[in-house]
Amino acid sequence: MGIKAALSKPFAAYMHQRNQAWMQQPALAQQKIFNNLIQKGQQTKFGHDHFFKNIRTHADFTQAVPVRDYEGLAPYLEKVKKGEPDVVWPGKPIYFAKTSGTTSGTKYIPITADSISNHINGARDALLAYVHQTGKSTFLDGKLIFLSGSPELDEVSGIKTGRLSGIANHHVPAYLRRNQLPSYQTNCIEDWEEKLDAIIAETINQRMTLISGIPPWVQMYFDKITARTGKKIKDVFPDFSLFVYGGVNFEPYRAKLMESIGKSIDSIELFPASEGFFAYQNEQDDPGMLLLLNSGIFYEFIPAAEYYNENPRRLPISEVETGINYALVVSSNAGLWSYSIGDTVKFTSINPYKVIVSGRIKHFISAFGEHVIGEEVEKALRNAMQKFKEVEVVEFTVAPYVSQTASKSYHEWLVAFAKPPQDLAAFSQELDKQLRALNVYYDDLIVGNILTPLQLTALPPDAFQRYMKDLGKLGGQNKVPRLSNDRTIAEALLRVKI
Incomplete structure (x- = not known):
């Protein structure tokens, strides 16, 4: 066992113990985040316009701040894009996560100095939870591949701008950077098919132990490797033991992916978005994902059946039930306020709070x-x-x-x-x-x-x-x-x- 694998176990145990504090008092954890958000938000134009100085409770908040999607928040975000400070969060964002919209075209989601840790630590903690629960850590000694967007960033009003996965690439911890594939140069290739060929050239002779990405694009990677070698993935990468994914429901892809691999391997589901890292699977025998209630995000849940009502209920974490579809609404230290991200979730457990992604409210x-x-x-x-x-x-x-x-x-x-x-x-x-x-x-x-x-x-x-x-x-x-x-x-x- 290498030094990274060995050191990860006590670190994983420490993080598990630290997470127990907020998991055992989830409503308190959310209240603390709510109070902090309102206090910081008072310093902004959005907070001034919505009378944050008078907000004391969640009920006050629901009266003052309506639920909005990107189009609804766009008048404020356009000011942020133009470089104005203190619009939705104190100061200016350090990044814009650029993502494809529907009616709005390209969306520019702010990431602030306060919110960047939510994106980075969520993925880290998912791996540490796996290490703690299973005792398996040797995958950290091998090569880790993250199929992602280009890490090359543009600038909008002096703010670095790119795909979330490309931004995250700049924050891979130093202790994993040496293990990471593909190379920065290959990751910068824009054409996907050309990029995939370059990734295969860099990885096919490496000791790959962890592969991460959206399932259909990972499947393309596997198909090209098999076409080139005539072998199952397990024979090309005999030490491949952990698949990390998010973005879509894995089940429709599972049979083909596992057939391509040629053996069953462990997997971890993540729930990331440009608006925040919300949850991760923390137990191998439970598909529910642990909702992160202490990571700079205050959650509200609208019963999906009520979403298009004039005054739908906006429930805090303490009032949700299992088995009901909820539209997910977030307020965060990125400067998003009662922002409907478009996803629906269903709680599989309320002790601790675990969710599955059940769909899109508009799909x-x-x-x-x-x-x-x-x-x-x-x-x-x-x-x-x-x-x-x-x-x-x-x-x-x-x-x-x-x-x-x-x-x-x-x-x-x-x-x-x-x-x-x-x-x-x-x-x-x-x-x-x-x-x-x-x-x-x-x-x-x-x-x-x-x-x-x-x-x-x-x-x-x-x-x-x-x-x-x-x-x-x-x-x-x-x-x-x-x-x-x-x-x-x-x-x-x-x-x-x-």
Whole structure:
């Protein structure tokens, strides 16, 4: 065992003990963060405009500060972009995390000197929690790969600007820097396919022990290695023992990834975003992710069913329940205030508080009143695949088809299979059965002959990759929505298929 692996164990034990303090008093931890945020926020234009000096309680806060998304906060963030100080947080941010928006175009999320530790320490603590729980630490002595965006940064009004993963690359701890791959030069390559070839050249003869990235892009890395060597990943990287991922639900990719690897390995799920690092999986036998309640972020939770109401409830951590979908709203020491990040979460435990990401609040199908959400389509696919063991899925999305004639409307599933079902019609029927079991409104529409059972369109294995390449979003942290309420993505994918 090397020195890094050996020293990580007492450090992991120390961090575990330190985390117990806030885990045992979660409401108090959140109250302390709330008080600090309000105190600091009083020094800002946003705090002045929203009468922070009069805020004492969460109820005061909900009255003074409405829930906003990026577009709603944009008038303030535009001032920050122009270099004005003390707008949403004292001083100026040290970075802008640049991320693709939808209606807003490119978004510029501030990262401050106070908030940068949230992004960096979250990933560190996830690895230390794994070391403490499992006793496994030798992966720290090998090579670690982080498939990420370019670390090259631009400047906006003198503030360094780039992708979050590229910013984080500048803050990899010194003790891990020597183990890190790919090289800085390779990470700066913008073209994803060219970059992937360079990453393989740098890693294929190395002792890789940890690989991290968004599952579909890691799968591309594995596929290219196998195509080049004719070997399973376990035979190319015999010491590879830990897969770290985030950004999308792993389950639709698990079977193909593990088949590519050729053996089962441990994995850690993270919940990072440009707006903050929110949670990580701290136990191997529990898919729930520990919500970080002491890391500069104050959380509010809106029941997803109430999100579009005029005055939805905004619940603090002490009032949430398990099994309910909540829209996640954050206020942070990055200068975000009651900011709706767009994700929905569901609590799997409240002692300690653990979540799974259940979908996106704007990603749903309700063309006929069914309100099918991401969690439901992912679970329906997973359940169907358990009955059709041969099936491996590369990627998928779902869209409504609204008939303009007497024929019925339906949901169209566009699925890129690595290994298709032997009986596509039977698999489609099972998929429809599973979705009907998960969503009573969808079932009612089928029973009432308003919808016909879903139509499954099989796409080539590389269809989604070609679609993302056409958009200029191949690789990095980019991903395709699981479902949408129109056919924009579906029609583009069908054109790729031709």
